[in-house]
Amino acid sequence: MANRPSWTDIRSWVAKSSRILIKKLARNDCGWADNAKNGHQNGVYVPREIREDGFFPEVRNTNPDKPHILDTLFETFWPSTGETKLSSLKHYTNKGTEMQFTRVPRDEFAGLTPASWLLGGTLDHPVGGAHHWFMVIDSESEEAELLESMFSLDSDFHFALFDPDALPGEPLDETEQLIEELTRALREGTLDQFIRRTSAMPATEDFALQAQESWLVENHKEAIDPWLIPNPGDVIMRISRDIEYTLFKRAEVRFRAAQVLRTISAGTDLASAVVRGFPELDATFLSAAQTRKSRAGRSFEHHVARVFMDGNVRYEEQVILGSRRPDFVLPDVMTLRSQTRPFDDAMIVSLKTTLRERWKQLSLERINGAVFLATVDDRVTADAISDMADNGIHLLVPESLKASKETCYAKLANVITFREFFDEEIADKRPQLRNSLI
Template identity: 50%
Template sequence: MEMNFMEQNSDQWSLIEALVARSRMLFLKKLSRNDASWANAGGGHQYGFYVPRTVRESDFFPELHPREDLPHILEAECPSFWPQTGEIRCDSGVKYYSNKGSECHFTRIPAELFAGLNPASWLLGGSLVTPEGPAHHWFMVIDSASVEAELLESRLDIQANFHFDLFSPADFKQASCIEADEAAELIDEIDAALRNGTIEALIAKYSRLPSPDVLAREAREGFLNTAGAGVFDPWAIKRPGDALMRVSRDIEFSIYRRYELRMRAVEVAKVLAGHDCPAAAAVRGFPSLNSIFLSASQQRKSRAGKSFEAHLAAMLKAGGVKFEAQAILGQRRPDFVLPDQATVALDRNRRFEDAAILSAKTTLRERWKQITHERFNCAIFLATVDDRVSKEALADLRAAEITLVVPESLKMKTNESFYFHDANVISFREFFDEELARKRPALLLAG
């Protein structure tokens, strides 16, 4: 009897962890448009997901052999288990067309799992130590808008520029956000505090995270040191959007997690130490533990939005862009008005190009339609580092005459997003060079 695990969201993560524990090796891939478009009505001819060359040449899949009738086609049977539908595909396999460069696909798979996915969704699979019937491999499709996607990205510490990789099950247990020496030092510190009765003092020591400004500055300094750049200037950085994405999504979050671990580990240690056995700690301490982790989740989400906005403000300032932050325009408060609130709202004699509105959203799952419903005789731009914006949302933005600004790598043709063919989506490089320097030079201090 088949089980539809897609209808049991609470079981999804437990199912993933159980399959990971049974695996020898793991394969994670961010699905491109072509990986899933064939499953939608009117989609392409392709029937399966693309297998990258390095994965094909690894020992994750069976060895490929040329067909006798068509030796340029190399293939291997690879029965696969798809737990979300409960089925085993005995006829699935790898097919490589050696006369077409690196074109290689895993074919004959459940189309329903790939239909209707949000952009930048995930394919997670593994090679099983003990097969599931005839299947030595399993695969699950994880929609990018799901809770499981968020857990997956956190567990493996997925970076913004990730596309695919192979992992060991040990990697899946938890990507460490601090070095081994730091972890050992923190453990010793907590142990000593519990023995000496000074846990409250240790909680006070780690209870305050650095301010958002401090975290942001530390992240930008880390980026500039690595990139060999002097200032966070969009004119000096070749790909300013990629820099914003790297700093806000990866570098600052990594710094934040180090501070967060100390804070939350001490809080959890106090709860667990208040009970005489693990079972009692799990049962009686659950309300306190739940509160700790709920607070951690809320704090992370709040931090993410403020982080991106702060880095964008720093880049505008370093680039000599005239702006005013959080200025009130009618019933709205956009993140940035260029050059200032008075010019945008009060100057009736200015031209369309003499002003602009720029809002920042880390993810467009936020309510971007709150940006403005009013018109102030200027262009409206929405900056984001989100690679998961749907075709429907892009159409809504176009209808609202709001131009989406994204990192340069997300606008590339080979990317997993829908941005490349959308003329209403521009890169940060285009925003600074075309929309500001060429069309609106008066918005620059040198203009």
């Protein structure tokens, strides 16, 4: 595994670029770096849309005996290692629309967590003869989270080209309105009143309800009914990771901007206010980071509960089982405690927005029921999924993540989609969990 880039390096290279490429790496884009048997690829597939959009050099036929092969060589710079490579582009026109980007540093692609990122850019002023630079960002890193925020990458993002001078962000009218409000509050001496109005972030329940209602309006629905929606897992992921997070960021900007402005306007001059107010500023930004992380878990829980409720699925929430407090017991804890194998009547559904090693908490204590672990995390490794299977845990994921080439989910038997969960685990195996059938 190569040295991973810092956020400072990433921002620096983005700033000096005229165009930016971001691609979520599929398993075959990087699996070759860990397995010599996959050495026939040794690079990344470039989608047709990127190939045709002029980011990469044009490919041409250089071998008249093989007119179906278009290729070219070009220099690439890799800031993490400081090396320049003579990379290759090949398009086998008889095999499909994708192009292969090869002759890249193997170490850059080794040991990556699923759903990691390829980041690249074009330079007006070449480095070592290279007009293109590339970095690989592991999805488990803090830099990956910052990249997703900087470019507003949604849960269904796979690849795109960006103009660094026109990055996604808050709508200009909302930004300008907030600046005007804060400027007026400073000028009129009413900053304290403004801060009191924004002194607390809305409750997670309020954000969740707003996000759900937004999705309902957007999709002309009256309920988030898993029996009427073909892809309930994707809907949950869309509401929690995209819609609600957008609402949260808008509220957070108002809340945190007022806090920072109060701190830096307290001194006699800006320099002294920043220096003397640094502990308070540091606490503000630390609190912001912690709030984001804690919000995500509760958000996911609210949306799954809404789907159960709208689908008339019987459940109890946050019940105590020994030293554990699973998110949901279906239908209730009394049924769970009284059932005997083969666990036909009740089940546990726990939630983790991001898994890492925390799934092991479920295996520490035997539970008298089938165990399902729901997540919207696309970074879970095949080894971790295998360990879950050994511990009798089924992983429950959105439909698009199960089918994605960027995850390890597709061919693993203990990974099921929300669609399969409702159809097979509830409707087929446990129809008594539906209120409408009682």
